[in-house]
Structures are given as C-alpha cells and as structure tokens.
Amino acid sequence: MTSFSHLRAAIVGTGFIGTVHREALRRLGIDVIGVLGSSPSRSKEKSAEWGVARAYFDYDEVLTDESVDVVHITSPNDQHFEHARGALTAGKHVVCEKPLAMNSSQTAELAELAASTGLVGAVNFNVRFYPQVHEMRERVANGSVGKPYLITGSYFQDWLLYDTDWNWRVEAARGGDLRVVGDVGSHWFDLATFVTGQRIVEVMADLTTFIPQRRRPTGEVATFGSATGPTVDYDVGSEDAGSILLRFAGGARGVVSVSQVSAGRKNAISFELNGSSASVAWRGERPEELWIGHRSEPNQVLLRDPSLLSASAAAISGLPGGHAEGFENGFKALYAAVYTDIAAGAPSAAPRYATFADGHYESLIVEAVGRSARTSSWATVGDGSAPLQGRGDTP
Structure with missing residues (x-):
C-alpha cells in the first residue's frame, strides 16, 4: 500500500x-x-x-x-x-x-x-466504497448481469420524524432548497451511476413535506442529536420525503424513494439492478451481503470474502471473510484511493472516488429534481456530456 x-x-x-x-x-x-x-x-x-x-x-x-x-x-x-x-x-x-x-x-x-x-x-x-458495491459495478461492467433494464431502491432514515427534531439542514439557507434529495438522494444517484456507468438524463419527481412546521431550538443541534431547551415555531420549506422516476442514458429505467421520516429506518440505503441476464441487490444496513438473482437457476447470496470477489472489490476489502466490515471501512477505503492520487501529485486518469466533476453532475441532478417537482413534469438533467469518473467510459 x-x-x-x-x-x-x-x-x-x-x-x-x-x-x-x-x-x-x-x-x-x-x-x-x-x-x-x-x-x-x-x-x-x-x-x-x-x-x-x-x-x-x-x-x-x-x-x-x-x-x-x-x-x-x-x-x-x-x-x-x-x-x-x-x-x-x-x-x-x-x-x-x-x-x-x-x-x-x-x-x-x-x-x-x-x-x-x-x-x-x-x-x-x-457509499461507492463498500466492497459489495464494487462487486455489483464489476458484474455490470463484465456483462454477467446483461443489459441493465430496471434500477430501483430507496434511502430511508427516521432522524427527522418528529416535529421536535431539528438540524441546520432544515434551513434552506444553510442546507439547500432540497433537503432529503440533496442529503441522501444524492448518495443514491451517485451509487446508481457508479454501478451502471450510465448517467441519469431525465427525472420525474414527487416531493412531500409531511411536517410543515417544526419546533426550532434556540441553540445548535448536532446531526442525529436531540434538541433541548426552548423552541420557536419554524415553517419548513424543504421536503421530508419523495419518489423519483429516472431515465438513464443507456436506456435503463429507474425509481427511487427517499425519506427522513421513516420510523425504524436509521440509515437504510437499498439498491437493485435487474438486467437482461441476472439481477443484483444490496442493502447498506446488511453491507456484507450481495443478492444475485437468476431466472433458470437458484438465486445466490454472496457474502463479502476477498477470495470470492472480483479484483476490484477484493482490493478495498480490508478483512477476511466472516470478519464484518461496515460504514467506517468505506471511508478508509475511499481515502486510501484519494490519498494515493494526492501522494502521486495529481488525480489519476480514471479515479474511482467521486471527483468535483461528479459533484457538479450530482448538483445538476438535484436541480432537475427540483424543477420536476415544481412543474409536475419530466425534467432534463443539465449537461451530461462529460464521461463518468471512475469508469473511463462515456455513456
């Protein structure tokens, strides 16, 4: 290393x-x-x-x-x-x-x-840097899944379920106009484009604010923290949840639901890709498991084990099979990739981490979602002509 x-x-x-x-x-x-x-x-x-x-x-x-x-x-x-x-x-x-x-x-x-x-x-x-996510990406790239048809999933949390729950992200001036879409939806969009190698080019969004007024504490509240002390009423302009239809550049279709008011779902990201040959599915709260679906043979559950994974996935798997890896290991693997380029003095030709170009593209998706929700119509994502980082190919 x-x-x-x-x-x-x-x-x-x-x-x-x-x-x-x-x-x-x-x-x-x-x-x-x-x-x-x-x-x-x-x-x-x-x-x-x-x-x-x-x-x-x-x-x-x-x-x-x-x-x-x-x-x-x-x-x-x-x-x-x-x-x-x-x-x-x-x-x-x-x-x-x-x-x-x-x-x-x-x-x-x-x-x-x-x-x-x-x-x-x-x-x-x-999220890119869970080994099973890299494994899904490799199976799409090598053709074992076939042509991607349908991409579905969700990202659900419950930390803003009550009207007494508060965080600076609720304030549009600090968090942005779209709260849930920008905060967790962007993670799912990046996951989908990273795994498939296809850009999202059009969106149709339905966004909802279930709690239009919250009780804002007079002091600061840490993320996932609890508010204490006096509060004032605050009219909320950002969404609590939403569902978004997606069209991908390569012809795949998708739908994702996002929420921060789903009781019992602490940090539940899910992703499933149905291709012309097989399906793959993964859940962030069970990160060691990759479900592989077949039509004419038994389905499989592949547990994270470097000896059984593709070279790409094995390379970011820090522990042997049966020794669970989770949230914190993904950050370690991500920064190892980033700092390898920093040590070299410049970005590599096709970095697998998200670059500022990818961050710009995610902003374009979020803005398209906002336009779609306001107009109740399909919205085109802005300029998607640049190649996806981390794949080295152009949709």
Whole structure:
C-alpha cells in the first residue's frame, strides 16, 4: 500500500461526519495536524479530544498553514463553496462533503478550478466504497448481469420524524432548497451511476413535506442529536420525503424513494439492478451481503470474502471473510484511493472516488429534481456530456 505518512491534513467541521473523517485518516496513518470548529472554543475542545496539535480560530489560518497538504471540508453546506475554492486557490487538495456547493453555478466553478490547478478534488460519496458495491459495478461492467433494464431502491432514515427534531439542514439557507434529495438522494444517484456507468438524463419527481412546521431550538443541534431547551415555531420549506422516476442514458429505467421520516429506518440505503441476464441487490444496513438473482437457476447470496470477489472489490476489502466490515471501512477505503492520487501529485486518469466533476453532475441532478417537482413534469438533467469518473467510459 502507498505510504501516506508524509501528508498532512486539516479538518474543517467538528460534527458527526468530521469525526468519521478524522478516524478514517488516523487508521491510514495520515497526520491530522489541525481542526477548525464553529467557534474558537469548539476548535480547542476538538483539538484536545482528537489529540490534534493545532486548533484554528478562522479559515484563513487553515489556508495560510503551509504544512497542510489536504483540507477535509465537513462544514455546513452553505460554506462548502468558499471553503473549497479557498483551499484550491491556496494550492491544497480537497476532500469535500456533499453537496459540493449550493447550486450548479458554484459546482461548475469548483470543477473547473480543480481541473485547472491539477489538484485532487474529491467529494465524499462514501457509499461507492463498500466492497459489495464494487462487486455489483464489476458484474455490470463484465456483462454477467446483461443489459441493465430496471434500477430501483430507496434511502430511508427516521432522524427527522418528529416535529421536535431539528438540524441546520432544515434551513434552506444553510442546507439547500432540497433537503432529503440533496442529503441522501444524492448518495443514491451517485451509487446508481457508479454501478451502471450510465448517467441519469431525465427525472420525474414527487416531493412531500409531511411536517410543515417544526419546533426550532434556540441553540445548535448536532446531526442525529436531540434538541433541548426552548423552541420557536419554524415553517419548513424543504421536503421530508419523495419518489423519483429516472431515465438513464443507456436506456435503463429507474425509481427511487427517499425519506427522513421513516420510523425504524436509521440509515437504510437499498439498491437493485435487474438486467437482461441476472439481477443484483444490496442493502447498506446488511453491507456484507450481495443478492444475485437468476431466472433458470437458484438465486445466490454472496457474502463479502476477498477470495470470492472480483479484483476490484477484493482490493478495498480490508478483512477476511466472516470478519464484518461496515460504514467506517468505506471511508478508509475511499481515502486510501484519494490519498494515493494526492501522494502521486495529481488525480489519476480514471479515479474511482467521486471527483468535483461528479459533484457538479450530482448538483445538476438535484436541480432537475427540483424543477420536476415544481412543474409536475419530466425534467432534463443539465449537461451530461462529460464521461463518468471512475469508469473511463462515456455513456
């Protein structure tokens, strides 16, 4: 494995996902030398908790720290654009949480900037890096599934089920106009395009807000955290759930449902592809299992085992069969791919991680979903002429 011990990272954002980034980097032997929180006191608190040498008090300190090679951006969505642009301009590689920015004008600018600088710009679509997801991708690519016909699935959560549940993502100014579609739907879209190698070109969306008014706490609430203290009424403009019909460039059809108000579903992403020869299906809450469906022979359940997987899937499988891998291992595998390119000094020809170009494309899908929901009609996804990253082919 490539050594990353000479690379230095800074993390911007100290919530749930920032902690996940830090732990994955630690496991890879990458030195996190500084952290920036939402306030100087938060920076100090996390610096001490994480054992990080430096607590930054503002973003300019991150940008002017010449020892920082890579900036991990896990701040709220409305800060991604300025943070990513600043880091690239300062000559630093970037790993940014999704969405890459608040709209496609911003994501286009970032994608162009990353390309012009030659720096690595990665978007944190971690679902790509489950071994069984790579296995599905390989089975589509090698033809064993046949021509993709139907692609279906869902991404359900329940952490915003009650009107007392709150997070900054509910505020359109901070989270974006589309909450569930942008937050978890984008993960599913990226999964579908990564596995199939086909772009989504048209969408038909039905979005619903079941809780039009929430009780907003007067203080901050961490992601997946519980609100306490006094509240004020807040009129919600973003969706709680939705269903979206999809048309793919290669002729496949699809449908996905997304929700953050589905009781009992904590982080339930599901994906099924029915092809002309076979089917494959995978669920994120049972990540070790890949279901393979047949017409004229018994169906199969392939458990994650590097000795039984394709070379691509085996390469990101860190443990032997029977030793369960999960959510955190996907981040480790993702950053191993990203930092391999960073160690080389530039993006590889066909990176399997999501690039800033992919982040821009995801923004175009989300915006098309919004247009479709407003007009109750099919909407065309914006420019999809660029090849899908990580496959090296053009739909």
